Amino acid sequence: MSAAGHALALQGLSKRYGSFTAVADVSLAVGQGEFLTLLGPSGSGKTTILMCIAGFVEPSEGRILLDGRDITALPPERRDFGMVFQGYALFPHMTVAENVAFPLRVRKLGAAERDAKVRAALDLVQLSAFGERLPRQLSGGQQQRVALARALVFEPALLLLDEPLSALDKKLRAELQDELKALHRRIGRTFVNVTHDQEEALSLSDRVAILNHGKLIQQGAPTELYEAPRTRFVADFLGKSNFLSGTVQEVFAGGFAIGAGATRVVTAAAEAPPLGSPALLSLRPEKMALLAEGEAAQNSVAGTIESWSYLGAGYALNVATPDFGTLRITLPSWNAPIAPREGLPVRLGWSAAASVPVLDDLA
């Protein structure tokens, strides 16, 4: 199949139900052939946005553009978008082949052409042998692939995925993540995915938009969001993070320093808040190291191990510090410098770039 990606844009999209605002003024652009994921906790408005794109929900305000054409008023059956529903929504009274043929049947394609396309779509998801089965005779993963084949068979302008992997167990989910990603690369269409699973979002997407309480908090490539979260919510929701709060003590070229109690922490940042103002830094647990006796680092803080746990690939330590409360740190276990023990005094060190200033949007 040729790369036939289309570009989608949301402009000032809002959806209110009575006095409840499900989506508040969201603007987003999805480029041709891009894989965008809307990520957020339940109730963040991500599914409502997807339903607006699909046409099942009428936005209260704002516009939806496909390749620059306004489609806000178009009913769902005229949008030509493929969609994989949560729980798949396969027609239980039709066989797999009939399910996949459904979009072609409504488009009144000839029988021969229809059969050929159904076969190609089932081949694409490696289910050629299952055409005559009923959906309930398939495993969850197979059903998911039927749903994909059905959504792609009519070469839609856009593929919408509503929590496509959430019904599967963890191992299968990882497998299908890889398949989905490969599929996207192979057919080059524009995908819009909704999930609450941050790992899925990071591994699948070209770009992730993080939502909370109906608002778009931050969007960007997965690495950008993980390495440079703009707000406390983003840092907390994507992976785990420690938060260090203090007041700005010094501003220098390419960064600033905050102080809390007797501790000073430097950070690399293009812009700095004014001196004396409160500031919050996000610090990922895996970006800290245990410092040996006399070893120096850009930032360091002493504490004692409060508790620890063994996670197989690594250790997680909770270290009590005088100025920042308990900090969580993870160490690879295969060459851990110490044997963790409660009450053991340690020193933690990290680089200026590891402590990222964030906006405190949870306060």
Place this chain on the structure above:
Amino acid sequence: MMAHRPGLFARGSAWVVALYLLLPISIIIPVSMTDQRFLSLPKEGLSLQHYATVLGSPEWLASIWQSFLIAVVATGIAVAAGTLCAIGCWRVASRSTNLVRALMLLPIIIPSIVYAVGLYRYFAGLDLLDRFMGVAIAHGVTGIPYVVITVSTALAAFDPRLEQAARGMGASLSQTLRWVILPRIAPGILSGAIFAFIHSWDELVIVLFIASRDVFTLPRRIWDGINENLDPAMAAVAVLLVVFTTGLLLLDRALRRRRDG
């Protein structure tokens, strides 16, 4: 854990109530097979002569046939209107559709005597008194609630995402109806059809008011029979009716079990 079962007293009294419900109905079976010429239990032996009388009587057969035709047309009206209405209400699901649904239930709530009296007057103006279509329309309209109830129940178990999926893939409303919604709720529609059919088949009060000579349904003939001559042929008719209704109910149960299973 042992389930809690009713005690001896509760079981015993439940059996008494069940007998009260079933015994009077079953007593007509032996009565219908009496060898006597009057309403009584068989004395010397069983006889099917009264069944022969009924099935050999042109009047009874004409009434049975007419009732059947009326019930078929009425069921058609009730199923078509009731099913579409239930689907529309289910999909729109707003305060106004709740009102519509309540309106559709009126024929169950308002006594048929009130409707019959109203229709007597109303149909006179439309020249529908003592007409086949008049009775069929009246039975069809009053059969709508049974269909609305069974179809709504079937729709409650229907995954609304299937409808969205169909629309999302480009299906029009009528394609979605024909290919996705109707096949899925067919057992509910059939249940509704069975109840609407029984409703028309058994209906008497309306018929008493809006039909007289040309339309003389089975219940109407039974009514006259009970009021005028209580003979064993009446019991034979009653048994035939019971067998017919029970057969329809067992069919409904079989359908439900297939749907649930």
Place this chain on the structure above:
Amino acid sequence: MMRRQDLGWWLLILPAFLLMTAFYVAPIAQVLAISFTEPSPGLSNYERLFTSESVQRVILTTLRICILTTALSLLLGYVLSYRIALANPSAQRWWILAVLVPLWISVLVRAFAWVTLLRRQGLVNETLMGAGLITEPLQLVWNEFGIVVGMVHYMVPYAVLPMLASMREIDPRLLAAARGLGASRITIFAKIFLPLSLPGLLAAGVLVFIFSLGFYITPALLGGGKTLMVAEWIGLQILDLLRWGLGTMMATVLVVAILVTLAIFSRLVDMKRVFGGGGA
């Protein structure tokens, strides 16, 4: 508010709505209107509610029979529902069939069966006389007794359905747990089962009462023309006496009584319990 996308779905509702309006609501509205216009415009028909002894007698008879019927149907229906709710699933199916078959069997057939049993030369009298228990046949039908026997027989299945539905919502583990804690059968029933099944009991009461109010066939056949309830009385006014004003006045009173009963109880009872589920 109507959404633009819902237009097609509203069109599906339209045929039923038009049919119902043209062939159900309109005739009934006409009945209600006639009660104010015939024989002369005004409230003269309604004055009879306060002046006519026969009108008052019919209403009182109807209320008396309805209340008695409702009470008896609830009692018998409760006993049956209790048994069904606590039966094992396969037995439950048979019990429910025992309720559903009478529910759907023609009311005429049932009235006929009762006449066969209860009349002077009926099976009950013959049996009792044959056994030498009585010398004169008992007057069992064509009076109020006959009406109540027949009506209760008709109403018990209607009473069972809502009660059974609410009893089935009672978690059986609750009863077993109470048993395990040493409660007696009577305590379990009085302190747990009865209070939890009360909504169903109330719903069944409303249903049976409003159905009884307008009941025509059973009272007409088993009352033998001597004990008149409102429905038969209305029929008599219209068909035999051609007193449209009076007949439609009573029909209006009947409808208002039923709607008022429903309105009062809709505050106490979920109406879905009364008229079955299916609401979204």
